[in-house]
Amino acid sequence: MMNHKILLIEDHMEMAENISSILQFAQYQVEVAKDGKSGVEMAQKSPPDLILCDIMMPELDGYSVLHILSHDPKTADIPFIFLTAKADKKDFREGMNLGADDYITKPFEGLDLLKVVEMRLKKRDASLSPEEEGKDEQIIAGTSKEVNLNLEDLSVKLQSRKFRKKDLIYMEGQHPNVLFQIRKGCVKTFKINSFGKELITGFHRPGDFLGYVALLENGSYVENAEALEELELDVISKEDFLTMVYGHKETAQRFFKLLSGRIDELEKRLLEIAYHSVRQRVASVLLLLSQETAGNRGEYIIKIARKDIANIVGTTTETLNRTLADFKDEKLIDIRVEGLAMLDREKLIRIQYQ
Structure with a gap:
């Protein structure tokens, strides 16, 4: 956690101050850009370890910021997390299709913010060899x-x-x-x-x-x-x-x-099996599989057999089916002939980190 630099791009000053304070208390270095244009300039001039970016901003919105930075070799591999209003479900899909690593809904708890930031930074650090850390050259990631x-x-x-x-x-x-x-x-x-x-x-x-x-x-x-x-x-x-x-x-x-x-990735899954509830693990695997199988096609449907999903969760098919039935009742997923359809990925993400 120590010495990681985070760039926060947020046009709402009160929100920016609150987020910045939370991150600084956790001993992150925080730089704040008041709009998308200045955020792009700051990221290109001095690439941070992670970027938090609001979506709805005047002149240059979050999608445009991500598009520009993802096409610049110096910034393309920096973990990019969107900040979005809870009601804007379409924002999540569009952001992930553009290549965002994660998103956080507003309003959010400080602990939720820190968990997502810490997870993304750990994944980034694991993909770096010691001699590459701190360089401005393009980082080669781990997939x-x-x-x-x-x-x-x-x-x-x-x-x-x-x-x-x-x-x-x-x-x-x-x-x-x-x-x-x-x-x-x-x-x-x-x-x-x-x-x-x-x-x-x-x-x-x-x-x-x-x-x-x-x-x-x-x-x-x-x-x-x-x-x-x-x-x-x-x-x-x-x-x-x-x-x-x-x-x-x-x-x-x-x-x-x-x-x-x-x-x-294997270490993360072992830790989830050891410490997370079945409900958390099922949510995590559904999110993983919907990304893996949907790609950029825009429709999040999992066509993988229930037995295979249960095996990657680390539980029985019966337990998986009960959890999926609960998720269906909560309108998080829909069980269709062609597979499992993701209806509310935002809530599944929140369950994953509960």
Whole structure:
């Protein structure tokens, strides 16, 4: 928490003073911009560790601020959190589609603000190696999407493989000889315990890499990978991958960032299972899956089987169904033939951090 610099972009001075005071009490360094234009200038001149930005501002609104900063290499990877009125549900969807990391509804409790800020800063710090902290160069983040690395751009020989729904791509214990990148479709990775119970370790979408951990460790797969729908993968041989990694420093750094981000995400899920209620964990997983599967298409519907959702939550299907029924009664979700529809993501986020 110490020494992190936060840029607050807020045109309402009383609100800005209140937020600034809360953050300063928590020993954050806070800079305040009174409008979107000055906020962009301040961020570009001296990039902060995190940005809190109001949406409704004259001249340059929050969406425009995010658009400008996300296209500047010096500021593109700074965690960006929107501040929005509770009634403006459309703001959340539009903001997340533009690339915002999170949002906080007004009015909010000081503890809610600090929890969101702390979580986003921890995730940012985990994606930085010690020698990169404090530099002005672009930060390489910890997921395949954020790394923005495509095998087609690396001048290596590619093959393409197709899989049907429920086909296994690889199994735990097998030794890898290729690297996969998802071109089309969705994949789940999972482990099976001694009692035959499945524990899902991740869901992966187009742009994500599969199998790089085992290749980097020169070991075997520690999990299974299964196609959740019709799937198309780009494939590169183990030899070409290792030559590419050890022969190009930037490429190596990007894959190590992927590994760092993966460890951070798994650690977060273990902590949630240990300390969060089932209700909190279900809300967290629904938010994760709706982001992962919806992307920028604008419709937040989860089409993943209930059994798989229960496995990633770490509970039984029966307990999951009871929780989903409660969420439906509270009008947080709708249970449809095509899947689970998110009706009120704002309240789900609040449940996640309760």
